[in-house]
Amino acid sequence: MYPAVRGKSAVAMLAALTLLLSGAPAAAAVPLGLVLTSVDAALPAQLSLLATAKRITYVTTAADGSRTTATGLVLTPRNGTAHRTVVWGDGPVGLSLFPPPALIAVAALLARGWTVAVPGAPVASSMIDSVRAARHLDDRLSAQYVVDGHAQGGQAALVAAALARAYGDSLELRGVVAIAPMPGEGLPTPAAPILLIQGTADATVPFDVSLVSELDASDQTMLFVPLEGATHESAVTETARLVADWISSRFT
Numbered sequence: 001m002y003p004a005v006r007g008k009s010a011v012a013m014l015a016a017l018t019l020l021l022s023g024a025p026a027a028a029a030v031p032l033g034l035v036l037t038s039v040d041a042a043l044p045a046q047l048s049l050l051a052t053a054k055r056i057t058y059v060t061t062a063a064d065g066s067r068t069t070a071t072g073l074v075l076t077p078r079n080g081t082a083h084r085t086v087v088w089g090d091g092p093v094g095l096s097l098f099p100p101p102a103l104i105a106v107a108a109l110l111a112r113g114w115t116v117a118v119p120g121a122p123v124a125s126s127m128i129d130s131v132r133a134a135r136h137l138d139d140r141l142s143a144q145y146v147v148d149g150h151a152q153g154g155q156a157a158l159v160a161a162a163l164a165r166a167y168g169d170s171l172e173l174r175g176v177v178a179i180a181p182m183p184g185e186g187l188p189t190p191a192a193p194i195l196l197i198q199g200t201a202d203a204t205v206p207f208d209v210s211l212v213s214e215l216d217a218s219d220q221t222m223l224f225v226p227l228e229g230a231t232h233e234s235a236v237t238e239t240a241r242l243v244a245d246w247i248s249s250r251f252t
Contacts, residue, residue, distance in 0.1 A: 030067050033132020034059040041073055046103050050110040051075040058133035061125040061167075071120040074134045075110060082113035084251050085131050085145040087160070089122035089153025101150065101236035108240040109148070112248060115141055122149055122156035124163045131171055143172045146192075146247050150236050151205065154181030158215075161190035175250035177243055180205045180235050187211075189218040195246050196222060197239050199230025 041055035042048070054074045062068040086109045090102050098106065109116050115138065117130035131145045149157035154177075161176035168191075176190050179197045182205060194215055200207045212224050225242070227235050 030059050031132075032059055032061065032067075033129045033136060035133050035136045036069065038137065043075070044098055044103060046107055047075065047098070047110065049078075050107060051077050051116070054137060056133055056137070058129060058136075060123075060129040070123070070126040070129065072126070072130050072133070073118040073120075074130070074137055075106070075116040075118065076138065077110050077113050077115065080113040081115070081140070082251070083115075083140050083142050084113075085115045085117055085134050085141055086247060087117045087119070087127045087130055087145065087147045087149075087157070089119060089127055089147070089149030089156050089160075090151065099233075101233045104237045104240050105148075105150070105243070108244045109247070112244050114247075122153035124156050124160035125167065127156060127160040128164060128168050128171065131168075143170065144174050144251055145171060146175045146177065146250060147173070148177040148179075148243065148247070149181070150179040151232070152182050154178035155184050155187075157181070158187050158190055158194075159184070161192055161194070162188035165191045174252075175247060177247065179239065179243075180232055181211065183208070183211065187214065190215075190220050192220065193250065194220055194222040195225070195243065197225045197227065197235055197243075199227045199232065199235035201229050202232045202235065204232040 035056050035058050037057040038054045041053040043053050057069050057071050060070040088106055106116055115134050117134045119126045119130045127147055135141045147157040147160045157176050158178050164173040173192045175192045177195045180202055198207055215222050230238055
């Protein structure tokens with residue numbers, strides 16, 4: 001159920017929502033990333049010390065190209081906001097179920113002052129549109145962003161980084177981080193430099209350099225970090241600082 005809304009902006013949002021639900025052709029005119037609902041959200045203690053959060057419903061694109069809605073979280077640092085956005089994508093664990101590796105990864109991003117957008121499901125289009133949604137909530141955020149993901153989220157981050165060329169207009173993708181990405185067929189070339197991380201003891205996504213070769217053949221700069229003895233989860237926790245340092249080098 002959607003929370004109560006008031007005022008002219010509420011009327012506009014409800015009109016947009018009505019168009020989306022109706023499936024009318026005019027729905028295509030509803031802006032991508034438009035925030036339809038926004039409510040305060042609780043965070044795990046480890047993150048609540050660093051950020052406040054909004055649980056949002058926003059406009060994105062379905063697989064058939066039509067407008068649809070997505071849910072997500074937008075985490076805003078409590079201190080030292082740097083006015084840049086990082087999208088974090090993980091497996092379909094649910095918005096309130098940050099697994100321990102994700103807690104460490106997201107905390108490292110927030111500690112740098114970056115707003116962190118967390119789509120409810122790691123889908124390329126909703127990852128990009130979560131940046132637009134974050135900017136709807138905070139007009140101080142610049143157009144610069146990085147997509148960062150693990151496992152299914154890592155694969156989605158690579159797809160989002162390729163989709164950014166045509167879909168991410170008005171935004172500036174500065175880099176993509178893929179940690180133990182799930183394998184995919186014929187991944188397109190990302191539109192920004194790549195940081196690829198893989199543990200050699202990963203039982204979920206077995207260590208395989210074929211993706212390295214595929215991405216290395218692209219026209220993008222890539223840094224590949226193989227982690228000797230790292231598992232699917234520890235590849236995230238062991239590199240939280242490295243990832244944050246690399247992202248920092250990408251932002252201007």
